[in-house]
Amino acid sequence: MKTSGAVTIKDVAKMAGVSPSTVSRVISRNPKITPETSEKVLKCMKELGYYPNAIARSLASKKSGTIGVIMPTTSEDVLLNPFFPEALRGIAKAASKAGYDLLLSTNAEKGEELKVIKNFIRGSKVDGIILMSSKVNDECIEFLTSLDFPFSLIGSPHCFSDKINHVDNDNYMAAYELTRHLSMTGRRKKIAMIAGDEKLTVTQKRIEGYKKALEESNIPFKHELLFMGSFDEKTGYKYGSIIADLDPRPDAVIVTDDVVAFAAVRLFESLDVKIPEDIAVASFNNSILSRYSNTPITSVDVNAAKLGKESMKLLVEAMESGVRGSKVITPYTLHKRKSTEG
Amino acid sequence: MKTSGAVTIKDVAKMAGVSPSTVSRVISRNPKITPETSEKVLKCMKELGYYPNAIARSLASKKSGTIGVIMPTTSEDVLLNPFFPEALRGIAKAASKAGYDLLLSTNAEKGEELKVIKNFIRGSKVDGIILMSSKVNDECIEFLTSLDFPFSLIGSPHCFSDKINHVDNDNYMAAYELTRHLSMTGRRKKIAMIAGDEKLTVTQKRIEGYKKALEESNIPFKHELLFMGSFDEKTGYKYGSIIADLDPRPDAVIVTDDVVAFAAVRLFESLDVKIPEDIAVASFNNSILSRYSNTPITSVDVNAAKLGKESMKLLVEAMESGVRGSKVITPYTLHKRKSTEG
């Protein structure tokens, strides 16, 4: 590691005529230092072009000033979907404000998250961790909880939610509202759902909200109208075509992500199934696709950047004040568009 | 920093009946260690649940095993555009393979990149740096070069390119080909261009390629048909409307990014300017928008993930073998779509 001249605390101390301890105290703004000495030392630091060695500092102080960010492994999630970059941006901004660096998980292989976390923590590389997605029975959550290591979660934990700092939208309500919107705008026959990976807690919440809304609309829930897929186009084409072929055909479908919804819409249109006349489509994430598609798609904006920002705030509280079990619910926004017009 | 038990090298040494030095050598796979001792030590490490402290290791060895990734500051660039997340993904995968962690720049404010870099380097936090975008007269490049600190650049440097490791597409050729494609499909009147920030080297290259193609097509270059904007929708609407109003109206426009192109296309269509009949549109980045827009847009895929991956490879060579001035040109792919049909 080049340190460009490698001016150390000793050099500064010598030049300022004080001890290294004093210089260290000046760096950490210890209030006991007299303004005069502080000023003197600061001047020498500037003159010598001194930068504290963060690594040495970490070792001595047991604090790294760094946050580990664990992204989901499957690259599709990250690439196709603006959610993760947006959330990451929110995290980065908040981290910068709070004075933390971000260490990214680079686990190329699926299911290596726990390994990465162990490496981060046991290697003393991070003071806290942000988990960017939330699975059912997540071994990472379990591990971090058992260690009482500071972390926060984007999404909702499957259990022990009163012990885990997390930030989420009210996905139950969001799905409920979306489904109700469909039934209120005249879709009362069959409302299908294309959901995501059932291991994700967000999937479960949305399914619950969907069911509840059906119930209140007196539309019976039917298993054969609930499809589980991934956050990709293929899922949209596949289930879109199945839905289009059903007899009687559903008059609405709620989809868990815009990319999927968009693919379904394209498929419907290719079959000359009209949107919203023949079938209404409502979705999540309010990506650029949903806004600007040929047929603009009704979508729920989950505000990923806000989720990221809040997760960082929670983490700071967890690290600095030992807070556990904080829960923040972030508002979502329903954007009604042509795809569900009544 | 919790280290969960905090088993150190000493504990392992004691248990194995060897010196800490030996344990250290086992960790770093020093070939001089006999297989027997190595095995014995390894067993003890496992038994004690020992994980090396990466921070301590960094301090002693002067190597951090982490790479600093400097993203551009303006959040728009990162959010609206799949380029950066995709490139980051490529970097992450390659980093993982090479055994490096990734430290992300979290500079919230514009123009803080140099500060972040200094902090990373002088704090000994990183062994190398990847610059994700390339400006003219970039003070970061200058600083890193003057320090001879290992780094690699995504994009092309403005000068000293034989001293700087970088990976780029042939943006000159890409713009040339795109423009030629327009003229070959019958657009011979006026071909406008909406380019990006003129401080970016990529902008300059693409303008050159555009000019060259015009020249070869015997279409005079006109300053008033070259517009400089940002990578956002506003730019597309703004210049799209100006272009639509020109008399005579250009019969084609080449745009530096899909988001911008898409906005322009929308604007044209709102004015009943037909695409591709009245005006052809060609663009860069091959995002989901360009593929699935109402009117699919011809676009150049720059293969951001590949750029990221290659930049990491270059950096590894720079760090481990002292390589400077390597240059990798990554292939692009031109996807011809309806927006430029002849």
Added chain:
DNA sequence: CTGAAAGCGCTTACAG
């Protein structure tokens, strides 16, 4: 308010 000393957990010439 400041300094001397010990220590954070490793690595690495230097001996042997």
Added chain:
DNA sequence: CTGAAAGCGCTTACAG
């Protein structure tokens, strides 16, 4: 092939 010792550049009780 292995060990003892010094050192990486800080921080932090402990004295005074």
